[in-house]
Structures are given as C-alpha cells and as structure tokens.
Amino acid sequence: MKDTILTPDAERMNIVIVGHVDHGKSTVIGRLLADNNSLPEGKLEAIKAFCLKNSRPFEYAFLLDALKDEQSQGITIDTARCFFNTQKRQYVIIDAPGHIEFLKNMITGASRAEAALLVIDAKEGVRENSKRHGFILSLLGIRQVAVLINKMDLVDYSEKVFNSIKKEYGAFLKRLNVEAVEFIPVCARDGENFIKPSGKTPWYSGSTVIERMDLFEKEKDRENKPFRMHVQDIYKFTAEGDERRIMAGTVETGEARPGDEVVFLPSGKKSRITAVESFNETQQPVLTAGQAKGFTVDTQIYIKRGELACLASQPMPEVGFAFKANIFWLGRKPMIYGKRYKLKIGAAREPVYLEKILNIIDAAEIEAEQDKKQIDRHDVAQCVFKTVKPIAYDLYADNQRTGRFVIVDDYEISGGGIITEAIRGEKSFADSHVEKREFSWQKGEIQASERALRFGQTPKLIVITGPDAAVTDTFSRLLEKRLFNDGKNAYYLGMPAIKGGLDSDMGGEFDRDEHVRRIGELARIITDTGAIFITTLTDADDFEIDEIRSLNRPSGIIIIDMGGNLKEADDLVQLAKDSTLDGAVNRVKAFLLEKNIILEYYL
C-alpha cells in the first residue's frame, strides 16, 4: 500500500467508534490502522510473531495494547484519538469506551464526531449499551451511523443472523429517528469487508467499511440557515490604542455582511454591522458559519456577552423563560426539583430550575418509567426547564447548534440536552415564585397604608446602577442623607455590605445571580417595614432589574441609571453622565415628589 499524500485543504473527519464492551471496538480500530498503513513499521509482524510463539491466536486488540504500552517510549499513536488517511480524506478515530462507568467519556468522544461506527457482536447480538449508545448518538445529533455486525466468523457468516440483528436494531434506531446508513457484516480480526468485499459474505452487496466511511458526508448547508452567533465576548483594547469595540464569537450558522441589521437576543437591541473584524487577513466582505471572528456595529449599544446575534431580516429564534427538552444526566447527584442549576447555552450562562419531569426514559429500552421524582445518573429524561431570565434559543430540530445546552451542578457538567419545544407566554421564574410567596406571607395587624401615613412616604426600593461602584456608592450615601434630613425613613445598604454579610456563604466565587435574588427578597422585607431602601448594583442589565422588580412586589421600585444602559421605563431615572452629585440628587428628589413617593407638607 502506498502512502497517501494529502493537501492542506484536504478534509478531515472525526468518527467515533461505539458499542457494547467486548463487541470488538479495539479490533476494528486496529484493523483500520493496519489496513491503511498507519502503523509503525514492523509492529504488526512483531505482535504476530509474539502470538505464534505463545500459541495464542493473533488479535488486533493486542496490537492496540502494545501500542499503548509503547506510547511512553515515543511512538506517536494513541488510542483515544488515532489518525489515518484514505485516498479521500484524513480520519480521526475516536475510541469511545463501552463500559457504562465511562459513559461521560463516551459522550465526550461522540460529541466531537461527525459520524459513528457502532459495533455489535454477531453472536451476542444487541446488548444494553448497543442501545444506550445508539440513543446517545441520536441525542448528540449524530445522524450518520453505520452499524458493523462484527465477529461474523462466530456465526459462520450467516445471512440469517445478520438480517435478524439488522431488523431488531434497525427498528430500535427508527424509534429514535435515526436511520442507520448501512449495516455491514464484518470480521474485524480477519479484515472481512473492511477494504475489499469479503468472499465469505456473497449474499452481501453493500459497501465495505472503508467505502462506507468515505461515503459519510460533511455537514452541509450550515451557511444557508439563518445567521446565529453567540456573542462570546465584547473586546475593546483601548489601552493598546485600539478603539474598535468588537463583538466576538463563532458563527454557528448563516452569514452576515457589513450593512446588515443585527438583533441581539434576549435584550432585543439592534444595530448595523460596520465591518467584519479579524487578524492578519484583508478586510472580509462576509462573516460565515464556522468562523471565529467578530464584527463592529455602527451605534453605541450596550449588550452583554452571552447574547445571540441574529439578522433582523431573518426568522427569529425563540426567547422565553421555559422550554421542553430531552436531557441525559451524568451527575453523581440526581437532578431534583427546587435546586438552582447553571444552564450553559451557547455563550450564555443562566440559572435554571427543573420545572417538571414528563418522562424518564430507560435509555436501553426506550421505555418510559412513570412517576419518578428525580433524574438519576445515566437517566434520559423528557422535562420542562424554567429560567430566571429569558434565554434565546432555537428548537433543536431547526438548528442543532443553538438548540443544545449543558447543565452544571456543583462546578461539574452534569447533563446535556436538546430543546424540543418552546413554551411561550410562561411567567418568569420570579413571578411564579412571588405568587407562591405572597400567598403564604403572614402579615401583622398594621396595614401598609398606615405605615405610609405615619412616615409620610410610600415604601420603595431604589436601585442605583452604573459602571462605577464608587460613584454609585457616593451617590447613594448622599441620597440617603438628604432623605433622612428631610425626615424620611431611608436606609442605604451597599453591595459590599451585602457581600460581606448575606452573601458570605457564597465561598470563593461571587454568585451574581444569587446576589440579585437576595437583593429582591431583602427589598421585599425592608420595604414591608415602610422604609425607603436604597441599594446599589454595578452594571445591572434589564433582566436583573426585571427580576428585582418582581421579587420586591408588592412594593414598587425606582431605578437610578447612571450608565445609560437600561431601557426606558416609568420607574426609571436616567442621570446625565455630566451631572453634578447635588444636581443628580435634586433630580431624583424631584422625581420622588412627582411620583408621590415622598410628600412635602405646607402647613
């Protein structure tokens, strides 16, 4: 066999090999490497000689084991990922463990693959992990699955055995909406039906393994879908004299060009693309699927990383608080109701709660187990999730890349899922919570109106937000003092005070989402005493304000925006950036008077 010379633009394809333990994955890989001349010279002969000497039948699995042992001595072949070339392209073979304990490794390997070879032992037939792996491939979105029915020599190359497994497993895959592209009868040990058609299966007229691999298709039409880019970050390297403010990210699907109107979701902010930005290349006229570049826009809009950039002229993704999904759970601890998890979807990270388990599906049998109250390790579940802030996504059926997510529990990626259905018009998590909370809130004998009359004020939460914590703090102190001197019952508690006290259980990392929730709950209590409660939140976004607004109910809120990033609202005061502190306090006081929050008495 000759070495294949590949050009730099040659294709590379990742293929994962899965299957039940001992059904022959290693042998398949060893055979692929040997048949494609990707083994170190003399290695194969040496192992064969060793087997002969020790009167053991030669197995390719020995070869892989031997390679593993020798890896530390410098031979550059590995088993977790092996590289080899055919005439058509280069392959990266990902060896996925068959054992259930290593399911997370199997998932890690498989989620990098574009196609899969699933190995089933002809004699043992379809086993638990044959099904489990098939199910997971379907959940991961791998649609190209070829099934190798291996060890055909053990069943005398029986067409009947082959057909019966094909029928059984084909029906199983069909239920998952996966169509096996081909079933191939093989004997990996002897290389039957690997490179050339085997004389032992005259009844089989399909492709050989290598032919089949070369027939797998690369992802198509990615650039023809609506434009979607998760904004991974926003860069401005002013210190190095670079004034560009670049929205950076990887384009999931579609294309965008300078002049196109972009919408960032969930915030809904809009702007136009000025230029495609990249490094060490000429100005590009188009930003296309797969590229990890960036763009600048023509207006000064404030958005946060994690938003989904779309084009205004194209179909919009879903934006909402609730969705239905299929997930597989890998966490050591079960997924339970009432616990806050972290959702990572695209570049967004948001708190998420399990709202309802619809079905737990036994991955090996595709049968629903009813009435489970939690999702256990290795379960596949159909369920409803609810987020605290709205998230932007597509249904998985419309766009795999924007319709899949992972769930983090206790620092670990503990589950992965795909969104199957949008649930629209759902109340936000905070709103549903407040409904329940207010129902059980025990009130004393004093009415809110009685307190308002005594203090001459309507209890309110005043949130001061802006880019500079020192400025919002100074302003808050001044406002508190002025209101107090006017005889009002005003109380300021700044972000550092809350961090050091209420938030002191957070451990190492400051958990802003939880902090926001606590401000909301704290405000509910303090405003219930009739006080005006002033607090600060650096760089708040509209969704954080919405959440606090909900949690603080039934008391109202006033937002003082010193950064100019929040959308206009009746309860919001935008302060001009150049206003003096005194001027700003006067402006806020006038607003409070106008809204009858504080009253001035003229006797």
Add this chain to the structure above:
Amino acid sequence: MDKLEKLEAQGVYILREAYKEFKSLCMLWSIGKDSTVMLWLARKAFFGHVPFPLVHIDTHYKIPEMITYRDRLALEWNLNMVYGENADALSQKLTFPDGNADRIACCKNLKSEALKYTLSGGWKRYRINHATGKYEEDANKEPYTGVIVGVRADEEGSRSKERYFSPRDRENDWDAGDQPPEMWNQYKTDFAPGTHVRVHPLLDWTELDIWEYIRKESIPVVPLYFDQGKGIRYRSLGCWPCTKPINSTSKNIDEIIEELKSGKLKNIAERSGREQDKEDGGSLETLRRDGYM
C-alpha cells in the same frame, strides 16, 4: 472551511472561553513551533492583542537563538512577557551539564520545579519592560490559576486522553481516569476554589497541521528548525545539552512539510531528539504529573 480554518476557529474559541472564565490566566510559551502557533491563535482571538502574560521557564540552557527570538517577538508584538527560573538549583549547579544530576532530575529541577513556583508566584518572576527592553522583577505575585498549554494529542500517549479544559488539584495532580465530560463546545469552566485548570487549544492539531499553518500565516519561527547546510535540523526544541538535531536537509517550511508528508519521519518520534525522554519508559508521564508540559 478547510482543515486549517477549522482548527484555527476551534483554537480561537477555546482561548476566548479561557479568557472569559479565568481571572488569573497565563499562556506558557516554550518558544517552540507549537506554542508559537498557539500565541498566534491568541493574536487571532483578540484581534492582534494578547491580553494575558506569556510565561517562559528559562532553564538558562536553552539554545541561545531561542532567547533572542523570544525577546524580539515580545517587543515586536507588545507581549506581556514573563519568565521564571529555578535560581537555587542554578546557583548550586544541581544540573545535568554540571554533572550533579541525571537528565530527569535536571528537568525536574530546571523545568518542573521552576514552573510550579513560577505559576504559584512563590519564586521571582521577571517581566519585560517595553521601554528598556530589559527584564525586571515582577511585582505581581498572584498565582496563575488558568494556564494555557500547547500540547497536542498526537504527540505522546497520555496527551491523547486530555481534555480541552483539564482541571488540576492543589497538588497539580491530573486524574486521567476521571475527567469531566466535554459536550459539543461546552467545556468545564466552573471550578471550586483552589483548583487550577490547564487549557489545551492545540489538542486536535498534528505536527503537519502546525507546519502547514505556519506556512499559511507566515508565522516567524526559530531558524533552528531548518537545515543550515550541514544536513541536520531540530525537529523539537529544548535545552542544548539534551536536544539533538535530526538528519534532514529541509531548509525551509515547504521542505519540512514535504518531508513530513513523504512519511520519511513517520516511524521516528517527534521528540526522538530529546534525550530525557529516553531515560525511563514513563518519563514524560512522570514529569507531567509534576506539572511539566
């Protein structure tokens, strides 16, 4: 998109994830071809800027051209260049060239230990001053909790099992048997206080990919990789007492690529010129457990 464009996009994505998620982040720059490609990817990711320090462990036995090249690029590319060293071992001459340590012990002293205490901030770090072009003691003693490393899966056995984001505990230990799952492009970016993370943007690259990308982007590399007329060149760079050139007449990048494609080097390990790898079977594994890259 072709193979190189895809690898580039993936590397850029990983670097941006790392920059977003880790406050105290640095990139290890060995001056070799791989980590120089990685540095280039950082310039791609951040549009010409490199917003974190580049850390080099100086054993003071590096081939001199490597240090010249390092400092030239540091100034040209406006890099936040930092180096660290094992000052004690050097002053006490506990090294292989001094005859007071075998190769492995020397690597452990000058590389693993130096790396460990440079990352932790326990030993002095030196930072380049762009005004003078000289190194000065770095005032920043904070530990780096995120370290970007240019390992490739095809280099050596244990590396093929690596994740893109790989946690290490306080002792820098790597538990290869129990690694976090990585699904699609979602990696482990949440860490309990006290854990460190190694980030590997080049995991899916091969030696050939590296050279093809260097050619495509015209990335400057140390001339030691090319035959200067003596029929030898370095395939992998390290300390001069322990790094031997290979027999090869490749005088430029095109010829290296041809040589790699021809299969001439197929059965010779990339690091075969690195003598320390030969001292014991699992040396790289052992060193890696100690934090060596």
